[in-house]
Amino acid sequence: GEDVEQSLFLSVREGDSSVINCTYTDSSSTYLYWYKQEPGAGLQLLTYIFSNMDMKQDQRLTVLLNKKDKHLSLRIADTQTGDSAIYFCAETPLERNTPLVFGKGTRLSVIA
Amino acid sequence: NAGVTQTPKFQVLKTGQSMTLQCAQDMNHNSMYWYRQDPGMGLRLIYYSASEGTTDKGEVPNGYNVSRLNKREFSLRLESAAPSQTSVYFCASRAGTGEVRAFFGQGTRLTVV
Numbered sequence: 001g002e003d004v005e006q007s008l009f010l011s012v013r014e015g016d017s018s019v020i021n022c023t024y025t026d027s028s029s030t031y032l033y034w035y036k037q038e039p040g041a042g043l044q045l046l047t048y049i050f051s052n053m054d055m056k057q058d059q060r061l062t063v064l065l066n067k068k069d070k071h072l073s074l075r076i077a078d079t080q081t082g083d084s085a086i087y088f089c090a091e092t093p094l095e096r097n098t099p100l101v102f103g104k105g106t107r108l109s110v111i112a
Numbered sequence: 113n114a115g116v117t118q119t120p121k122f123q124v125l126k127t128g129q130s131m132t133l134q135c136a137q138d139m140n141h142n143s144m145y146w147y148r149q150d151p152g153m154g155l156r157l158i159y160y161s162a163s164e165g166t167t168d169k170g171e172v173p174n175g176y177n178v179s180r181l182n183k184r185e186f187s188l189r190l191e192s193a194a195p196s197q198t199s200v201y202f203c204a205s206r207a208g209t210g211e212v213r214a215f216f217g218q219g220t221r222l223t224v225v
Contacts, residue, residue, distance in 0.1 A: 008152070031212050042202060043155075043216040050212075088154065090214075097143045097162035097208040099170065104154035 006089050006103035013111050018076040020106045022089030025070065033100065034063065034074045035088040043088065046074070076108075084110045114138050118203050118217035125193045125224045133188040133220050135203030141215075142208035144186035146170075146178065148199040149219075155202065161186055163208070193224045 003025045012018045024032065030051045035043040049056045049063050049072075056063045062075040076083055086107050090100040119134045137144065142163045147155040147170075157170030161180040175197060177189045186205075190197055200221050206214040 033214070035216075042218040043204075045213055045215070048213065092212075092214075097206070099143075099145050099157050099160045100204075100206075100214055101157075102147075102155040104152060 004089055004091055004101055004103035006087075006106045008104065009107050009109070011109045011111060012079050014079060014081060016079055018074075018079045018083065018108055018110075020074045020076075020087050020089075020108065022072040022074075022103055023070055024072065024089070024091045026091055026093060026101075027070075028093050030091050030093050032063075032065065032072050033088075033090040033092075034061075035090060035102075037086045037088065037105070039085075046087075079108075079110050081110045081112055084108055116203055116205055116215050116217035118201075118220050120220060121218065122221050123223070125190075125222065127194060127224060129193050130189070130191050131193065131222075132190075133201055133203075133222075134185070135187065135217060136185045137203075137205040137215070138184065139205060139207070139215065140183070141205035141211075142183070143206045144180065145204045145206075145214070146176075146186070146188045147202045147204065148172065149202060150199050158188065158201075190222075193222075195224045198222060198224045 033048040034046045060077045064073045086105040088105045089103040092100045116137045145160040146158040159178040161167045164183045203217045
């Protein structure tokens with residue numbers, strides 16, 4: 001079955017860039033997602049990318065996909081204290097109703 | 113614009129008690145999901161409903177049952193709660209046709225003592 005791996009912790013200084021990494025195992029065409037979870041809250045969808053794309057940019061967020069290595073990254077430019085949260089990578093095959101499979105999440109701590 | 117609504121937000125149960133977690137979405141989505149979140153474990157799928165009238169087991173279904181009451185509502189039932197079911201439960205929905213994003217509720221924080 002599908003598996004999604006993430007490192008558990010990342011600490012950066014305010015104003016620096018953050019890069020959160022994820023690897024996945026599904027070999028079929030797939031959608032890949034980044035969700036953000038602030039303390040005590042639900043999951044907020046940040047962005048998503050289809051596996052035929054290499055990159056997607058949305059304001060401070062840049063998603064890079066290396067399909068050959070099954071590696072996904074989320075870069076947050078000019079990281080702010082409000083970016084402190086848990087970031088989840090998730091993937092789902094192209095079939096429309098298949099559930100999302102999540103990584104364990106990366107806790108990002110931003111130091112002022 | 114409510115999205116996905118879960119009730120209750122918090123609950124404390126005694127071991128052996130039963131309860132039902134409610135989830136409703138107002139986006140006319142076909143698919144609905146129940147996940148649990150435990151520290152260091154990420155989100156694990158309990159059950160899902162790909163469309164109205166169907167339900168399927170996920171990764172961790174033991175101790176739970178579900179009902180897809182109609183297209184809007186998908187409930188999760190704990191028949192005899194155990195301390196191992198202490199967790200945060202999230203409901204999510206997804207259109208399944210064209211729309212690939214999945215939307216989450218705010219979660220139910222359940223403690224079983």
